[in-house]
Amino acid sequence: MLETLWKIYRRADRPRPSMYKRDLPWNGPNFSERILSEHLDEGHGAASRVSNERGAQIDWLWQKLGLFKGARLFDVTCGPGLYAIKFAQRGCRVTGVDFNPAAIAYAKDLALSERLASLCTFVEQDVRELNYDGANFDAAILLYGQLDSFDRPEAVTLLRQIANSLKSGGKLCIEILNQAEVDKTDSTWWFTDEQGLWADEPFLHLGERFWYEDQQMSVERYYIIHLETGQMDEVFMCTQTYSVEDINQMMKEAGFSTVDVYPAWDKLSLYDADEWMVYVAEKR
Numbered sequence: 402m403l404e405t406l407w408k409i410y411r412r413a414d415r416p417r418p419s420m421y422k423r424d425l426p427w428n429g430p431n432f433s434e435r436i437l438s439e440h441l442d443e444g445h446g447a448a449s450r451v452s453n454e455r456g457a458q459i460d461w462l463w464q465k466l467g468l469f470k471g472a473r474l475f476d477v478t479c480g481p482g483l484y485a486i487k488f489a490q491r492g493c494r495v496t497g498v499d500f501n502p503a504a505i506a507y508a509k510d511l512a513l514s515e516r517l518a519s520l521c522t523f524v525e526q527d528v529r530e531l532n533y534d535g536a537n538f539d540a541a542i543l544l545y546g547q548l549d550s551f552d553r554p555e556a557v558t559l560l561r562q563i564a565n566s567l568k569s570g571g572k573l574c575i576e577i578l579n580q581a582e583v584d585k586t587d588s589t590w591w592f593t594d595e596q597g598l599w600a601d602e603p604f605l606h607l608g609e610r611f612w613y614e615d616q617q618m619s620v621e622r623y624y625i626i627h628l629e630t631g632q633m634d635e636v637f638m639c640t641q642t643y644s645v646e647d648i649n650q651m652m653k654e655a656g657f658s659t660v661d662v663y664p665a666w667d668k669l670s671l672y673d674a675d676e677w678m679v680y681v682a683e684k685r
C-alpha cells in the first residue's frame with residue numbers, strides 16, 4: 402500500500418493530454434458491465450439520460466432530422482440502444498455502433514424482446530474505425546458529448562466517416578459541451594464506496610481536474626485504490642471543447658453544407674440542458 406501512495410505522490414504534476422489514453426475504459430473487462438448498469442439506472446443521467454428526457458429528445462430529433470417511417474438512421478456510439486430502439490418503434494431502420502460489448506449485447510436482446518430485431522442492427526466496433534461509405538443513411542446521431550472525448554483529428558475523421566455514410570441531403574445531429582459553459586477551473590476531490598462504477602468491492606477514488614486554457618480542454622485523472630488488494634488503477638478522461646466557429650469549420654471540412662446550432666438543447670426540459678450545444682448539419 403505504501404508503494405501505491407508513493408506512486409500517487411510522484412505523479413506527473415499537470416498531465417499533458419497527449420501522454421495518456423483519453424477516455425474511460427468503456428469497453429474494458431468488468432467496466433463495460435458496470436457502466437451498462439449506469440446507463441440503465443433511471444435514478445440519474447450520468448451515462449444515458451433518463452427515459453422522460455430521452456423521450457423529449459426523440460420527438461425533437463424526429464422533427465429536426467426529418468425522420469419518417471422506413472427512414473434509415475445511424476446511431477454512432479449508441480450505448481445500450483436506448484434511443485435506437487425508440488426510433489425503431491416508430492418504424493425507422495436503425496444501425497447502432499458502439500465498442501462496449503455489454504451495451505451491444507443488451508441492445509441486441511432489447512431488440513429481440515421488443516420484436517424489433519428486423520429493424521435493428523447493432524455492431525460492436527470502435528467508431529474510429531468506422532467505414533459505412535455509401536450506406537446512404539437518411540440521418541445520423543452522435544449524442545451525449547462523445548465527440549468531445551476524441552482529439553480534434555479523430556473528431557474530424559469521424560465526422561467525415563459519418564458524412565460518407567449519409568445520402569446527399571442526409572442530416573447529422575451532434576451534441577457536444579457548450580464551450581462557454583464549461584468549468585474552466587482546476588479541482589480535486591475524493592470519495593469512498595462499497596461498490597460502484599470503479600469496482601465491485603470497496604474502493605477509494607481520488608480525482609483531479611486540470612483545465613488547459615490554450616487547448617480549451619480538460620483532463621481528469623482518477624486514482625482508484627482497491628482497498629481489499631491495495632491495487633490501484635489510473636484513469637484519464639480528456640474533454641475537448643469547441644467553439645461554434647470550430648464546429649462549423651470541422652463540419653464543412655467533413656462534407657456538410659449547412660449547420661444549424663441549438664444552444665441548451667433548444668430549451669428542451671433536460672436537467673443539464675444549459676451545458677450543451679446541439680448541431681444539425683446537412684450533407685452536401
Ligand SMILES: C[S@@+](CC[C@H](N)C(=O)[O-])C[C@H]1O[C@@H](n2cnc3c(N)ncnc32)[C@H](O)[C@@H]1O
Pocket residue numbers: 424427428448449450477478479480481483484498499500501504526527528529543544545546547
Ligand atoms: C455517454 S455514452 C452515450 C451512449 C448513448 N449515445 C446514449 O446517450 O445513451 C458514450 C458511449 O460512447 C461509447 N464509446 C466511447 N468511445 C467509443 C469508441 N471509440 N467507439 C465506439 N464507442 C465508443 C461508449 O461505449 C458509450 O456507450
